[in-house]
Amino acid sequence: xxxxxxxxxxxxxxxxxxxxxxxxxxxxxxxxxxxxxxxxxxxxxxxxxxxxxxxxxxxxxxxxxxxxxxxxxxxxxxxxxxxxxxxxxxxxxxxxxxxxxxxxxxxxxxxxxxxxxxxxxxxxxxxxxxxxxxxxxxxxxxxxxxxxxxxx
Numbered sequence: 001x002x003x004x005x006x007x008x009x010x011x012x013x014x015x016x017x018x019x020x021x022x023x024x025x026x027x028x029x030x031x032x033x034x035x036x037x038x039x040x041x042x043x044x045x046x047x048x049x050x051x052x053x054x055x056x057x058x059x060x061x062x063x064x065x066x067x068x069x070x071x072x073x074x075x076x077x078x079x080x081x082x083x084x085x086x087x088x089x090x091x092x093x094x095x096x097x098x099x100x101x102x103x104x105x106x107x108x109x110x111x112x113x114x115x116x117x118x119x120x121x122x123x124x125x126x127x128x129x130x131x132x133x134x135x136x137x138x139x140x141x142x143x144x145x146x147x148x149x150x151x152x
Contacts, residue, residue, distance in 0.1 A: 017135030
Protein backbone atom coordinates (compact mmCIF):
# COMPACT_ATOMS: atom_id res chain seq x y z
CA UNK A 1 0.00 0.00 0.00
CA UNK A 2 1.18 3.49 -0.74
CA UNK A 3 1.26 6.32 1.77
CA UNK A 4 -1.76 7.86 0.05
CA UNK A 5 -3.78 4.66 0.58
CA UNK A 6 -2.86 4.71 4.28
CA UNK A 7 -3.60 8.40 4.82
CA UNK A 8 -7.36 8.41 5.44
CA UNK A 9 -7.41 5.28 7.66
CA UNK A 10 -4.36 6.66 9.49
CA UNK A 11 -6.01 10.01 10.19
CA UNK A 12 -9.27 8.34 11.22
CA UNK A 13 -7.48 5.88 13.53
CA UNK A 14 -5.65 8.67 15.30
CA UNK A 15 -8.83 10.72 15.63
CA UNK A 16 -10.53 7.68 17.19
CA UNK A 17 -7.54 7.23 19.52
CA UNK A 18 -7.86 10.81 20.72
CA UNK A 19 -11.62 10.40 21.09
CA UNK A 20 -11.05 7.28 23.20
CA UNK A 21 -8.84 9.29 25.56
CA UNK A 22 -11.65 11.81 26.03
CA UNK A 23 -14.31 9.12 26.49
CA UNK A 24 -12.20 7.20 29.03
CA UNK A 25 -11.51 10.41 30.94
CA UNK A 26 -15.18 11.40 31.10
CA UNK A 27 -17.18 8.15 31.08
CA UNK A 28 -15.68 5.04 32.62
CA UNK A 29 -18.46 2.67 31.57
CA UNK A 30 -18.51 3.86 27.94
CA UNK A 31 -14.72 3.62 27.69
CA UNK A 32 -14.74 0.15 29.20
CA UNK A 33 -17.39 -1.06 26.76
CA UNK A 34 -15.67 0.49 23.75
CA UNK A 35 -12.25 -0.91 24.61
CA UNK A 36 -13.71 -4.32 25.44
CA UNK A 37 -15.47 -4.43 22.08
CA UNK A 38 -12.41 -3.13 20.20
CA UNK A 39 -10.18 -5.85 21.63
CA UNK A 40 -12.79 -8.56 21.08
CA UNK A 41 -13.41 -7.48 17.48
CA UNK A 42 -9.68 -7.17 16.72
CA UNK A 43 -9.04 -10.65 18.07
CA UNK A 44 -11.84 -12.23 16.05
CA UNK A 45 -10.78 -10.32 12.91
CA UNK A 46 -7.11 -11.30 13.27
CA UNK A 47 -7.97 -14.95 13.88
CA UNK A 48 -10.23 -14.98 10.80
CA UNK A 49 -7.61 -13.33 8.57
CA UNK A 50 -4.99 -15.92 9.57
CA UNK A 51 -7.30 -18.57 8.14
CA UNK A 52 -7.58 -16.76 4.79
CA UNK A 53 -4.41 -14.71 4.12
CA UNK A 54 -1.84 -14.77 6.92
CA UNK A 55 0.89 -13.41 4.63
CA UNK A 56 -0.78 -10.00 4.79
CA UNK A 57 0.72 -9.51 8.26
CA UNK A 58 4.24 -10.00 6.97
CA UNK A 59 3.75 -7.68 4.00
CA UNK A 60 2.10 -4.82 5.91
CA UNK A 61 3.94 -4.90 9.21
CA UNK A 62 7.33 -5.82 7.84
CA UNK A 63 7.29 -2.86 5.49
CA UNK A 64 6.08 -0.42 8.14
CA UNK A 65 8.23 -1.50 11.11
CA UNK A 66 10.42 1.31 12.39
CA UNK A 67 13.19 -0.68 14.08
CA UNK A 68 15.43 -3.10 12.22
CA UNK A 69 15.05 -5.81 14.89
CA UNK A 70 11.26 -5.69 14.36
CA UNK A 71 11.77 -5.99 10.58
CA UNK A 72 14.25 -8.84 11.01
CA UNK A 73 11.87 -10.70 13.30
CA UNK A 74 8.86 -10.15 11.01
CA UNK A 75 10.67 -11.21 7.83
CA UNK A 76 12.43 -14.07 9.63
CA UNK A 77 10.98 -16.21 12.41
CA UNK A 78 7.55 -14.54 12.40
CA UNK A 79 7.25 -15.10 8.64
CA UNK A 80 7.88 -18.83 9.11
CA UNK A 81 5.14 -19.10 11.76
CA UNK A 82 2.84 -16.17 10.97
CA UNK A 83 -0.47 -18.00 11.49
CA UNK A 84 0.62 -19.32 14.89
CA UNK A 85 1.87 -15.92 16.08
CA UNK A 86 -1.15 -13.97 14.92
CA UNK A 87 -3.55 -16.56 16.34
CA UNK A 88 -1.80 -16.29 19.71
CA UNK A 89 -2.03 -12.50 19.47
CA UNK A 90 -5.73 -12.82 18.58
CA UNK A 91 -6.33 -15.03 21.61
CA UNK A 92 -4.57 -12.42 23.72
CA UNK A 93 -6.75 -9.66 22.27
CA UNK A 94 -9.94 -11.60 22.98
CA UNK A 95 -8.70 -12.31 26.50
CA UNK A 96 -8.01 -8.60 27.11
CA UNK A 97 -11.46 -7.76 25.75
CA UNK A 98 -13.11 -10.22 28.12
CA UNK A 99 -11.03 -9.09 31.11
CA UNK A 100 -12.05 -5.47 30.54
CA UNK A 101 -15.62 -6.50 31.35
CA UNK A 102 -14.62 -8.07 34.68
CA UNK A 103 -13.87 -6.57 38.07
CA UNK A 104 -10.98 -6.03 40.46
CA UNK A 105 -7.76 -7.90 39.74
CA UNK A 106 -8.97 -9.38 36.43
CA UNK A 107 -9.85 -5.90 35.16
CA UNK A 108 -6.36 -4.69 36.15
CA UNK A 109 -4.77 -7.62 34.30
CA UNK A 110 -6.85 -6.71 31.23
CA UNK A 111 -5.68 -3.10 31.43
CA UNK A 112 -2.04 -4.17 31.80
CA UNK A 113 -2.30 -6.63 28.92
CA UNK A 114 -3.96 -4.06 26.68
CA UNK A 115 -1.39 -1.36 27.46
CA UNK A 116 1.53 -3.74 26.92
CA UNK A 117 0.09 -4.95 23.62
CA UNK A 118 -0.58 -1.44 22.33
CA UNK A 119 2.89 -0.20 23.26
CA UNK A 120 4.51 -3.33 21.79
CA UNK A 121 2.92 -2.74 18.38
CA UNK A 122 3.71 0.99 18.34
CA UNK A 123 7.07 0.42 16.58
CA UNK A 124 5.14 -0.98 13.62
CA UNK A 125 4.77 2.67 12.63
CA UNK A 126 2.07 3.52 10.14
CA UNK A 127 1.05 -0.16 10.08
CA UNK A 128 -0.17 0.23 13.67
CA UNK A 129 -1.37 3.80 13.03
CA UNK A 130 1.25 5.16 15.44
CA UNK A 131 0.68 7.27 17.58
CA UNK A 132 -2.88 5.92 17.79
CA UNK A 133 -1.66 2.94 19.80
CA UNK A 134 -0.08 5.29 22.34
CA UNK A 135 -3.33 7.28 22.53
CA UNK A 136 -5.22 4.05 23.15
CA UNK A 137 -2.75 3.00 25.86
CA UNK A 138 -3.35 6.37 27.53
CA UNK A 139 -7.09 5.74 27.30
CA UNK A 140 -6.67 2.38 29.02
CA UNK A 141 -4.58 4.01 31.74
CA UNK A 142 -7.36 6.57 32.26
CA UNK A 143 -9.85 3.71 32.62
CA UNK A 144 -7.62 2.18 35.28
CA UNK A 145 -7.18 5.50 37.08
CA UNK A 146 -10.91 6.26 37.01
CA UNK A 147 -11.70 2.76 38.29
CA UNK A 148 -9.26 3.14 41.19
CA UNK A 149 -10.56 6.63 41.99
CA UNK A 150 -14.14 5.34 42.15
CA UNK A 151 -13.20 2.38 44.38
CA UNK A 152 -11.58 4.54 47.09
